[in-house]
Amino acid sequence: MRQVWIFLTFIGWLWSSSAQAILTIEITEGVDGALPIAVLPFSWQGKGAAPEDIAAIIAADLQRSGRFAPLDIKQADEQATSKAAVDFKLWRGRGIDHLLVGKVLPAKQGKYTVQFQLFDAIKGEQLAGYSMSAEDKHLRQLAHRVSDIVFESLLGVPGAFDTKIAYVTATEKNRQRSYQLAVADADGVNEQIILSSKQPLMSPSWSPDGQRLAYVSFENKRPQIFVQTISSGKREMVASNAGLNNAPTWSPDGTRLAMTLSQDGNAEIYVLNLANKRQHRITRHYAIDTEASWAPDGKSLVFTSDRGGRPQLYQIKLDSQGRRQASPKRLSFQGNYNSRAVYSADGERLAFVHGKDGRFTIAVMDLKRGSMLVVADTRLGESPSFAPNGMMVIYAAEKDGKGVLEAVSVEGRARQRLGLQTGDVREPAWSPYLSKR
Amino acid sequence: MNVFKALLVLVFSVTLLTGCPSTPSRDDSNGGRGGGAGAGSEGSGVQGQGADMSGGVSAMSLQDPASTLSKRVIYFDYNSAAISDEGRELIDLHAQYLSAHPESKVVLEGHTDERGSREYNIALGERRAAAVQKIMQLLGVSATQLQAISFGEERPVDPGHMDDAWQANRRVELLYTEHR
Numbered sequence: 001m002r003q004v005w006i007f008l009t010f011i012g013w014l015w016s017s018s019a020q021a022i023l024t025i026e027i028t029e030g031v032d033g034a035l036p037i038a039v040l041p042f043s044w045q046g047k048g049a050a051p052e053d054i055a056a057i058i059a060a061d062l063q064r065s066g067r068f069a070p071l072d073i074k075q076a077d078e079q080a081t082s083k084a085a086v087d088f089k090l091w092r093g094r095g096i097d098h099l100l101v102g103k104v105l106p107a108k109q110g111k112y113t114v115q116f117q118l119f120d121a122i123k124g125e126q127l128a129g130y131s132m133s134a135e136d137k138h139l140r141q142l143a144h145r146v147s148d149i150v151f152e153s154l155l156g157v158p159g160a161f162d163t164k165i166a167y168v169t170a171t172e173k174n175r176q177r178s179y180q181l182a183v184a185d186a187d188g189v190n191e192q193i194i195l196s197s198k199q200p201l202m203s204p205s206w207s208p209d210g211q212r213l214a215y216v217s218f219e220n221k222r223p224q225i226f227v228q229t230i231s232s233g234k235r236e237m238v239a240s241n242a243g244l245n246n247a248p249t250w251s252p253d254g255t256r257l258a259m260t261l262s263q264d265g266n267a268e269i270y271v272l273n274l275a276n277k278r279q280h281r282i283t284r285h286y287a288i289d290t291e292a293s294w295a296p297d298g299k300s301l302v303f304t305s306d307r308g309g310r311p312q313l314y315q316i317k318l319d320s321q322g323r324r325q326a327s328p329k330r331l332s333f334q335g336n337y338n339s340r341a342v343y344s345a346d347g348e349r350l351a352f353v354h355g356k357d358g359r360f361t362i363a364v365m366d367l368k369r370g371s372m373l374v375v376a377d378t379r380l381g382e383s384p385s386f387a388p389n390g391m392m393v394i395y396a397a398e399k400d401g402k403g404v405l406e407a408v409s410v411e412g413r414a415r416q417r418l419g420l421q422t423g424d425v426r427e428p429a430w431s432p433y434l435s436k437r
Numbered sequence: 438m439n440v441f442k443a444l445l446v447l448v449f450s451v452t453l454l455t456g457c458p459s460t461p462s463r464d465d466s467n468g469g470r471g472g473g474a475g476a477g478s479e480g481s482g483v484q485g486q487g488a489d490m491s492g493g494v495s496a497m498s499l500q501d502p503a504s505t506l507s508k509r510v511i512y513f514d515y516n517s518a519a520i521s522d523e524g525r526e527l528i529d530l531h532a533q534y535l536s537a538h539p540e541s542k543v544v545l546e547g548h549t550d551e552r553g554s555r556e557y558n559i560a561l562g563e564r565r566a567a568a569v570q571k572i573m574q575l576l577g578v579s580a581t582q583l584q585a586i587s588f589g590e591e592r593p594v595d596p597g598h599m600d601d602a603w604q605a606n607r608r609v610e611l612l613y614t615e616h617r
Contacts, residue, residue, distance in 0.1 A: 177592075200591035203556060222586055223559070244563055244587065247556040260556065266567070267560035288560040304557050310516070311557050340554035353554050360552060380598065382554050398598055427555065 034069040034414075035154060037062060037098045038091060038121075042114070046106035052139040054104060054114060054146070061147035061161040061187065064407070065391065066414020071096060088124045096121050100150060107133050114142055118150055128153045140189060145435065160387040161186060164431040165394060166204040166213055167405060171423030181215060183230060186387070186430070188405075188418040194230060204427060205249050210434045214238070214248035214257055225259055227274070239272060239279075247291050251298060256322050258282070258292040258301055269303055271322045282316060282324045289314075291340045296347040298322075302331065304339040311339040313352060331365070334372055340383065341365075344390040345432070349410075351375075351384035351393045362395045364410055375412035385430045386410075396426040499541075499613060505530055509611040511569060512604065515550070518564040520572065528569055531611055532576035539579060545569050546610040547587040548594075550603035555589055562587030569609045 039059040044050035062068035071094070091099055102116030117129040128149055134142040144162035151159030163186045170179050181195040181204060195201060199218035206213060207227075214227045225239035225248045239245040243262030250257060257272045261279070269282040269292045283289035287307035294301055302315045305328070313332040317325040332338035337355025344351070347367075354363035354374060362376040362384045375393060384395040387407075394407040399417065403424030408415045418425070499506050509531070511524040520528065535541055547562030566585035573583055595602035 200588065202559075202591065218588070218591075243585075244559060246559050260560065262560075262563055267563065288557065288564065290560045291554060291556045304554065306557075311553065337553055339557050355553060380551060401596075401598060 034067055035098065036069050036071065036096050037100065037150075037154075038071040038094075038096045039100045040102075042102040042104050042116070044104050046104070046112075050104060051112055051136050052104075052143070054102065054139065054143045055100070057140055057143035057187075058100065058147045058150065061144060061159075062150065064187065064414070064416050065151065065159075065161075066409040067151070067155060067391075086119060088119070088121050091121045098127075098150075098154060100146075102146075111135050112139060114139075114146070116146055118153055140185065144185065144187070157391060158389050158433070160389040160391065160430075160433070162435055163388060163433065164210070165385075165405075165428050166206065166431065167396075167425055167428045168201050168204065169423055169425045170200075170403070181213070183213075194228065194233065195235075202427065203247055204429045206429055206431050207250050208252055208254045208432055210432045213429075214250065216246050216248065225257070227257075238274065238277070249292050249294055251294050251322060252296050253298065258294055260290040260292070269301065269316075271318075273322075280323060282318075283328070293342045293350075295343055296345055302341045302343065302350060303328075304341070310336050311355075313338050313341050313350070331367075332372075338363075342385055344386045345388050346390055349386075349390065351386055351395075353382050353384070362393060362408070364393065373412065375410060376406065376408045376415065378406075383427045383429075385428055387430050388433050392430075394428040394430050396428060499534070506534055509613075511565075511609045511611075513565055513607040513609075515552070515603070515607065516561065518561070518568045520568055524569075525572070528572050529576065532573045532578050535573065535578040535582050536576065539582065542582050542584070542614045544612040544614055545573075545583060545585045546612060547585065547589075548592060548606055548608050548610070549590050550606045551590045551593065551598065552603065555591070559587050559589035559591075562589045565607075565609050569611075 039055045039062070042054045059070040062070050086099060086101060097120070099119040099121050100116060102114060105113045107113045111133050113131060113133040115131040118127045119125065120127055130149065132142050132145065141162060147161040148159030151157065151161070164183050165186055166181065166183050168179060168181055170177060176198065179197050179199065179201040180193045181201050182191050182193050184191040197217060197219050199221065202216040204213050204215045211231065212227055212229050214225060216223050217226055223245050224237055225245045226235050227238050228235035238257065239259055239261070241261050241263040244260050244267055247260040248257045255274055257274060259270055259272060260267050261270050262268070264281070266286060267288045267290045268284065269289050270279045271282060272279045282301065283303070285305065285307050287305055289303055289305045291304040292301045298318070300315050300317050302313055304311050305314050308330070312330055314328040315331050316328040319325045335354050335356035337353070337360070339353045341350040341352035349367060350365045352363055352365065354361045359377065359379050360381050361374045361378050362381040363372050363374045365372045376395060378397045380398040382396050384393050386393055390410065392407050392409050394405060397404055397406050403426045405418040405425055405428045406415060407418070498504055501507065508527055511520065511527055513519070531543070535543060545566040547564070547566030549558040549562050563585065566587055570583050570585045574580060593602065593606045595605040
């Protein structure tokens with residue numbers, strides 16, 4: 001294979017670097033049949049200590065995906081920075097099919113350059129090789145980007161490591177509850193609080209460009225919908241009707257929000273045009289209609305309704321203007337409680353809360369086949385959200401009396417937990433892809 | 438002032454005695470606010486009877502912890518907004534107070550247990566608050582005195598994750614905002 005070095009520069013997030021890593025990760029279930037890979041420690045070519053352990057971040061990413069079984073780094077204490085230095089035969093003997101080697105060099109203006117190569121140990125060939133540079137505070141992001149490249153090179157599916165999650169935390173101090181809306185890297189590191197309130201915050205939803213979040217805030221003692229630009233913190237109230245202003249979700253083109261309003265008597269789904277603020281009603285039923293999710297093609301909404309007596313999932317077709325086109329069609333038939341569905345980015349699957357026999361599990365439905373799989377057998381699972389590559393689902397659960405986030409691979413094999421040291425963490429929303437691909 | 442207060446207590450005690458068992462079914466079938474007005478006129482018609490009780494019922498003030506009015510939480514079954522008999526009695530009591538005190542305002546706060554999804558629970562909490570609101574209006578409470586809001590599962594009174602906590606959390610709270 002041709003050896004290509006592509007030079008990429010990272011334009012970092014505008015966020016402050018006052019990050020606190022208060023989320024901790026715990027891998028709760030391992031996987032059989034994951035690909036063995038060796039991520040060798042990246043050699044540091046500068047003075048003093050290395051700015052970041054790039055190889056450790058990459059190995060942890062690959063492990064969390066459930067698709068890879070990285071060799072324990074202590075076993076691979078050799079450093080190899082080029083093809084010539086790699087003894088492929090030795091690695092083959094250790095059962096390793098793929099190797100990642102790299103180095104970190106100091107660059108101009110406080111930046112660092114990271115060069116890496118991914119090898120097929122069987123053929124002794126390079127599969128990918130890149131050089132990237134980033135500032136100190138963006139080196140973790142760069143490492144996630146390397147993980148994405150490794151993932152795609154070996155599995156043919158883009159990785160989703162260089163992405164973010166948004167979530168809500170609730171803590172209690174001196175009998176005073178407080179709520180935070182936070183954004184962190186997909187591995188739970190680099191938490192940034194983007195809003196704090198003494199009143200509940202709910203339902204964060206990413207804009208398709210990954211720049212804004214829509215959410216519900218009770219800061220004025222009643223639910224209202226806001227849209228906040230993440231980098232600047234600038235926020236706008238977009239819905240403040242009488243009654244509910246809840247469950248916002250973006251149209252795929254980012255011009256509209258579907259939401260739940262009860263201004264006409266009870267919970268119904270509406271579509272709000274963000275440019276002219278016009279709203280039109282989608283559902284008409286005396287039952288509860290809420291929790292809309294927009295199909296990625298923009299042609300339908302899936303939502304929760306208890307028009308049949310219990311909460312179930314329904315789908316309603318929309319025209320090109322986002323108006324209702326036909327009567328809703330019921331999608332869920334197993335279990336007595338199915339709610340809060342979200343589409344995968346390819347539109348082929350739904351993740352949702354599936355209640356059966358008193359347990360609230362997280363399930364994934366294949367829309368083409370109509371089949372359903374429980375991917376996490378939780379007692380109190382809620383708020384599932386797909387990774388943008390559709391390979392994992394993050395959701396909220398309860399563990400030892402606390403709200404925690406867990407992520408599971410879509411076939412339910414690999415599971416990991418992200419927990420807050422104090423208080424509850426809930427309502428995770430996985431961002432779309434943020435860097436250009 | 439004292440005369441006015443005494444009169445209210447009088448009217449109130451009478452409706453307590455006479456109103457509860459008879460008005461609900463009639464109001465439900467009326468299905469409108471006219472039912473409430475009827476309850477009021479009925480109360481004034483039998484005012485005399487209450488005089489005997491005025492001493493005992495004069496304690497029916499909002500601030501008095503011994504008063505039945507100090508009970509301000511209506512509980513619900515799982516995933517239901519149906520009002521129990523017990524809840525109905527409490528609603529009647531407060532509706533009578535509110536009818537007699539048009540300057541009083543109450544926020545009806547709907548809550549749910551934590552099971553299921555959060556946004557569905559917000560709508561369920563609203564349905565519970567609306568159920569209480571509807572009955573109060575049927576009983577003659579002015580719409581301007583009532584405000585319904587839902588917090589869904591966001592504000593549990595009991596942070597536990599078992600049945601007893603869930604039972605305590607499925608509720609509508611009556612929060613008086615203006616009263617003398």
